[in-house]
Amino acid sequence: xxxxxxxxxxxxxxxxxxxxxxxxxxxxxxxxxxxxxxxxxxxxxxxxxxxxxxxxxxxxxxxxxxxxxxxxxxxxxxxxxxxxxxxxxxxxxxxxxxxxxxxxxxxxxxxxxxxxxxxxxxxxxxxxxxxxxxxxxxxxxxxxxxxxxxxxxxxxxxxxxxxxxxxxxxxxxxxxxxxxxxxxxxxxxxxxxxxxxxxxxxxxxxxxxxxxxxxxxxxxxxxxxxxxxxxxxxxxxxxxxxxxxxxxxxxxxxxxxxxxxxxxxxxxxxxxxxx
Amino acid sequence: xxxxxxxxxxxxxxxxxxxxxxxxxxxxxxxxxxxxxxxxxxxxxxxxxxxxxxxxxxxxxxxxxxxxxxxxxxxxxxxxxxxxxxxxxxxxxxxxxxxxxxxxxxxxxxxxxxxxxxxxxxxxxxxxxxxxxxxxxxxxxxxxxxxxxxxxxxxxxxxxxxxxxxxxxxxxxxxxxxxxxxxx
Numbered sequence: 001x002x003x004x005x006x007x008x009x010x011x012x013x014x015x016x017x018x019x020x021x022x023x024x025x026x027x028x029x030x031x032x033x034x035x036x037x038x039x040x041x042x043x044x045x046x047x048x049x050x051x052x053x054x055x056x057x058x059x060x061x062x063x064x065x066x067x068x069x070x071x072x073x074x075x076x077x078x079x080x081x082x083x084x085x086x087x088x089x090x091x092x093x094x095x096x097x098x099x100x101x102x103x104x105x106x107x108x109x110x111x112x113x114x115x116x117x118x119x120x121x122x123x124x125x126x127x128x129x130x131x132x133x134x135x136x137x138x139x140x141x142x143x144x145x146x147x148x149x150x151x152x153x154x155x156x157x158x159x160x161x162x163x164x165x166x167x168x169x170x171x172x173x174x175x176x177x178x179x180x181x182x183x184x185x186x187x188x189x190x191x192x193x194x195x196x197x198x199x200x201x202x203x204x205x206x207x208x209x210x211x212x213x214x215x216x217x218x219x220x221x222x223x224x225x226x227x228x229x230x231x232x233x234x235x236x237x238x239x240x241x242x243x244x245x246x247x248x249x250x251x252x253x254x255x256x257x258x259x260x261x262x263x264x265x266x267x268x269x270x271x272x273x274x275x
Numbered sequence: 276x277x278x279x280x281x282x283x284x285x286x287x288x289x290x291x292x293x294x295x296x297x298x299x300x301x302x303x304x305x306x307x308x309x310x311x312x313x314x315x316x317x318x319x320x321x322x323x324x325x326x327x328x329x330x331x332x333x334x335x336x337x338x339x340x341x342x343x344x345x346x347x348x349x350x351x352x353x354x355x356x357x358x359x360x361x362x363x364x365x366x367x368x369x370x371x372x373x374x375x376x377x378x379x380x381x382x383x384x385x386x387x388x389x390x391x392x393x394x395x396x397x398x399x400x401x402x403x404x405x406x407x408x409x410x411x412x413x414x415x416x417x418x419x420x421x422x423x424x425x426x427x428x429x430x431x432x433x434x435x436x437x438x439x440x441x442x443x444x445x446x447x448x449x450x451x452x453x454x455x456x457x458x459x
Contacts, residue, residue, distance in 0.1 A: 005345050034352065034411045070349055080422075085415030092413070119412075123349060130344050154285050161289025162296070162337065166345075169290070169297040196303050200314050201437055204298070208318065208441055209448070211294050219286040228282055269413065 005066055005134040013244060014056045014132065019142030020149050021245040025252045026133040032256045033125040036263040038271040039114075042121045045259070049128035056132050063131050074123050078116050082106075089115035095274045111274060118270075139163040144235035153233045161218070169211065176206050280329060287330045288337070291322045295338030299346050305429065315342070316430050317437035319358070320392055323366035324442055325374050331362030353407030354426075357399035361430070364395035372442065379446035385439055392434045400427035 009015070014022075033045060081088065089111030090096040097110040143160035147153045181187060185199045222228075263269055295315050302311035319338065323331025335358035343350045368391055372379050379388070400423045408419035 030350065030352065037413060066347065069347055073347065073349075081415055081418055084418035084421060088415040091415075122412075127349055130349055134344060154280070158285050158288040158292070158333070159337070161286060162292035162341065165290050165293035166296050169293045173297050193303075193306060197312070197433075197436060200301055200303060201440060203301075204314055204318065204437065205441070205444060207294070207298075208321065208445070211290055212445065215283065215286050215290050218290065219283045222282050222286065228285075 005063060005131065007138055008062060008135055009138070010057055010136070012055060012057050012136075014052070015136045016244070017136075017248060018145045018148075018239055018241050018245050019137045020145045021241065021248050022133050022137050023142070023146075024249055026129055028252050028256050029129045030126055032259050033122055035269065036259055037118050037122075037269045038259075038263040039118055039121070039273075040271055041259045041262055042118065042125055045125040046121060049125055052132055053128040056136050058131060058135050062135055066131075067127070070123065070127060074120065078119060081116060081119065082112065086112060088112060092270055093272050093274045097274070114273070138237065141237040141239055144237045145239055145241075147233065147235065148238060148240070154228075157227075165214075169207070172210060173203065173207055176203050284326060284330055287322065287326045288333050291319070291326075291330060291334040292338045292341065294318055294322075295334055296342040296345060299342035303433075312429050312433040314433060314437055316358075316361070317433050317441060319362050320365050320434045320438040321441040321445070323362040324369055324372050324379075324388065324438075325445070326366070327369040328363045328366030331366030331369075332359045333362075335359040335362035353411050354404055356407060357404040357426075360399040360403055361392075361395045364398065365391055374442050374446045377446050380443050385443070388439060388442060389435055392438065393431050396427050396430045396434070400424070400430065 029045075033042070036042060085091075086106050087096075087109070089109055092115055093111045095111060099108045099110060099113075101107050139160050143156035146156040146159070177187065180199070180202050185202055186195070187199055187203075191199060263271075266272070295318060298313075298315035298318055301314050303314065304311055315338070319331065319335050322334055336355055339355045339358040340350050340352075343355070365388075368387075372384060372388055378384065401420075404426065405416075405419040405423040408414045408422075409416060
């Protein structure tokens with residue numbers, strides 16, 4: 001089974017922050033990184049991300065497998081951009097400095113390399129933030145604190161049910177898969193395209209039906225315990241926003257404003273070293 | 276159309292998202308290189324058709340964001356929203372399919388479901404995804420439309436086959452009120 005990122009309990013000040021604070025940071029951080037193509041801003045963000053990663057005491061073992069996967073996608077994406085549009089850099093920066101010629105329409109230009117460098121840096125600004133968020137946020141506490149800042153507890157509950165049941169559903173998936181393989185159903189690459197769709201459905205059908213049963217069971221259990229009767233709920237894992245939470249949120253907002261101001265100061269999202 | 280949001284919908288979002296995330300790991304490679312059929316899309320279409328637009332939309336959004344984050348460690352936001360769009364549009368007509376009532380299975384309902392899913396995928400992958408790619412990530416136009424077109428074809432195939440089968444299968448097993456036929 002593929003290895004996925006999961007929460008691990010540690011005692012750092014990042015772990016002690018409220019889940020909402022980390023979500024706000026994570027979303028604004030991603031948004032800033034999406035909007036800006038300014039290489040200077042991106043470089044600062046990469047540096048920050050690495051510091052955060054270090055402070056959160058995340059070990060390589062927790063994230064290494066996933067990181068390798070991202071690198072694979074990164075390479076695929078960068079190659080695809082070049083194949084489909086070798087002149088995107090010229091299109092953006094307005095100049096064309098050919099370094100060397102490959103074949104047909106494919107020239108390697110400085111502008112293209114610079115543009116793709118920015119795409120790569122963008123990945124590296126977000127990856128540590130995602131790791132930090134997933135590895136340091138306790139799901140139960142997260143649901144509770146979402147409710148504390150005014151989000152409907154239905155949302156918090158749906159979210160924590162999702163996180164709670166991912167391992168269960170995965171376990172069931174593996175069980176069904178093994179059972180079907182024992183009956184001689186081929187799941188590997190040896191089977192043909194059509195029979196792979198068929199074989200996949202022989203796993204998905206039982207999985208869906210048992211999940212639909214699970215939805216009935218869980219919602220009946222919740223109804224019996226009076227879920228949704230009142231407008232408010234109390235939470236075991238509740239944690240109030242503290243000084244550090246406000247500081248982090250304030251910092252994130254200020255950082256975002258400055259980053260965007262710097263980015264758009266020259267009239268476009270791109271930092272252009274070529275003119 | 277009434278927008279019901281009760282305990283069942285909350286749980287359906289939770290467990291549906293968990294399903295979607297768990298199924299992120301099955302990708303069926305197609306003869307076209309680097310394009311995969313995603314059975315999780317069929318499952319989402321099924322959940323949307325059974326539980327309606329809110330459940331479909333949120334399972335698409337949350338499931339995609341969470342699944343990508345957990346498995347791949349990065350979230351490609353411009354492809355998260357189209358998933359939500361597909362779930363939302365398919366879910367809008369949940370009452371028409373009448374899956375839980377056992378009314379799904381006639382040729383007419385299957386054609387209707389597939390027309391809706393093709394339309395929703397067209398909106399999502401040929402309009403929303405490439406536009407967001409261009410606006411958010413400033414990616415090359417030809418690349419994003421090519422990717423969008425592959426995703427469109429892949430998703431209508433998998434939802435068309437697996438999604439339809441799931442709806443028919445569940446509808447015939449979970450048949451309740453409309454399973455009775457009037458005798459003359």
